[in-house]
Amino acid sequence: MTLIISNIYLERSQMTDNAQYIADYLIGNGWTQNAVAGILGNMEQESTMNPGLWQDLKYENMSGGYGLVQWTPATEYTSWADRNGYPWGGDTSSPTVYVNGQLERILWEVRYDQQWIATSAFPFSFTAFTQSGEAPEYLAEAFMKNYERPGIPELEKRKQNARYWFENLQYGGSRLEDVVQLVLSRVGKNTYSQDGGLRQRVFDEPNGYSDCSSLMWKAFERGAGIQIGTWTGDQMGHGELVWHNPAYEDVFSLEMQKESGAKRGDLVFWGPNDDPGSSSHVEMYLGDDQFVGHGSGIGPRVKTASAYTHSGKLVEVRRYLQGGAPPKPPDPPPPTGVYLVRWIPGRKE
Template sequence: MSLPADASDCGPPSGGGKAFSWPTTSQKVDVPFKKDKHEGLDFNVPLKSPVVAVDSGTVIKNADNEIWIEHEKGVQYRYQYFTDLTAKVGTKVARGDQIGTSGSGDEADGAKGPHLHFALWVAEGNEKGEGKLVAIDPGVDSFGDEATGPSGDSGDCGCGAGGPLVGSNEQQQAFNYFVSSGYTKEQAAGIVGNMIHESAVKPMRLQNTAETVQTKAKDAEGNSLGWGIVQWTPASKIISNSRKGGVPYEQIETLAYQLDFLRRQLAGETVSPEKAAGQGLHAATTPEDAAYAFGHLYERFAGHENPNAPTYGVRKTSARKVFELYKGGTGVPGSGPATSCSAGSGNIAAVAMKLAWPTDGHDGLGTNASDATVAKPEYVAAMKQYNDPGGLRAYTDCGRFVATVMHMSGADPKFPKVSTGVQFDYMQNSGKYDFWHAVPPGGMKPGDILNGPGHTYLYVGPWGAEGKGYNAAAASLYGHVPEAGHLYAVGGQFWVFRLKAPPTPAGPPAEPKA
């Protein structure tokens, strides 16, 4: 597969359980923290590189070539030297959201020229965050460097730090990834059906080598053959240009990085866009159609112009087998096929967290129109597509929020769109849900729905502002738009409903012979 790649294809990597995401594409600190001399870290990064929020918070300054983000009272993240400062004062940002592009500056005790200066300021000696703010060393080891999934662009998914790939093998992980990125299961199967014949879905596979042979990115970089899950040809077209974007060789070798690289190309977001292939895939309705679309429009193998080429036949067969095996998901109700929050993922909890603010305090403004200005933009868009935004105070309606999540995630497309009482009766009588008037055996699980007289909301597990203990997402009619909250009143006012598990795949498919 010959594709021109470029450094701008490579977004900032997500955090992997560390305190912070990397603030930009570079993971190289040129000048470290020095108390009273250089109170921050200088990242060596080219001009106009993306700058992202290392954690969630509210923008409190956008001036003097600086952006300050307050994570919570007494904790601020400060970024300096920009070409563009896009995050406005008052904007609430999530971990991984882009806030601008990097610029250049000369520091007396720091770096000179193009770089990004990042500093952590905290209240000194006061647990309430009321003391004097002082700069402290954030420590390079506090930044996440694992490439675990999508790069956190809020326009597509907005899940923040992403998460580990889900599946028993590379084929299932790739299938789950594309379903969670907004493709149907048929379309995801078409992509994977092609990958099986390109590389056996092995990210370190070099063309004309055995499936068990792994070729490191550094060794493949100068090779004229194809390399990676879709056999980018020559290998340097993904490796060299990713390296220019500051991506380590080890990260380029991962399945997660290559899947995200491919996803962005199909979305037409990079300087090597393959939007026509993405559009062709989205138009496909069967695994066979999707296999043809991806082979014809993206892989463009020798002879792809002939729709009756034998190569299409074997790839369609593989796509159908992948679909039949993995269409049931992971077998975990509510958790979906991956950690992504995209439409159709089946992931109730992640979609809820996509649509709800990760903090409280987002009170409604009194009319449905003004409530829409308070609600998270992703929720406003989802309501227009999956529910009725014209209902009374719709954006603060708890039942509409739960229904929108169930429809958008694809977990239950027949879930009643409004009225907690109607929804209660549906869950008790549809046969789709287990339910308890107490904490379920084994405890709560992400994706559980709580429903009682006049109110319903979702359990999502730990999330939101650090130290707050948030574990639920809810709207409240006349009160607030969807936001983080606390689990309460289980076994008293509320019943717990859990979508029953889909069938579990039996095992990996046999690889067809090309």
């Protein structure tokens, strides 16, 4: 999956990876397929699903619209992104973090009832929208009227867009859960090995081979079609750093699990005591105080995260795909302000 972030209008064929990533992220945060299709129908009309788009292609025009839903003025998003450590504008060095910031802003708006104003035609909350099973066309109109409030509605296009994305994406956070289920499918079936050839035979039947890192490497490769690295140090150079353990405690306690914002499918790394910047072991976090991983002997095994110990120190949590429950937002709710009309790019159809 290749995310496109640029200040250009995208053709629909170019939008698919962005749309799938957005869908996976929102589904992973509890939205219904119908609600996701409704917002995607509007995003296509607002920004051609391009998180780097500026109104009229005027780069860094802070008084105009910006981003997936064309926040207007652009500072509505950029100021929030700065406070919360998300890149914007020309900083596309971490594409997933760039897009995540805009999606987290939307989730923040849902939590704090921002930007959404219920109308007589759609008298329900933003939260209710995310949980709705109404038709994608209905929800596309609801999002347009209660959230976007555009100067040029082009409602039928938004409805048609919503139907298209409803029917042409995979839903359910499927890629991440596929990876998790692949790891779980090997529980008690594999022999631990660090042999260069054997450690790649994770999915041999009835019995395979793996070590801690090859189990994750091959599961993400088979389940999601992505490369996260073949050993722990390599894997720590991929994905998104979710949380770093500054004190290098030994155990991933319940308090630490909550503090870290770890989600199902994240990888947790340990390093040697004398070199906390490197890594020697990895486990997959399942949520509900559980790990799954292959440390020795016959495995992998499911274990209690808050009771698990390793000879190394707990280093960090990394994320390679979206899913699970969202972390709490860092910002407090803002004061009530003025809601501005959204802009629609005047591109050729």
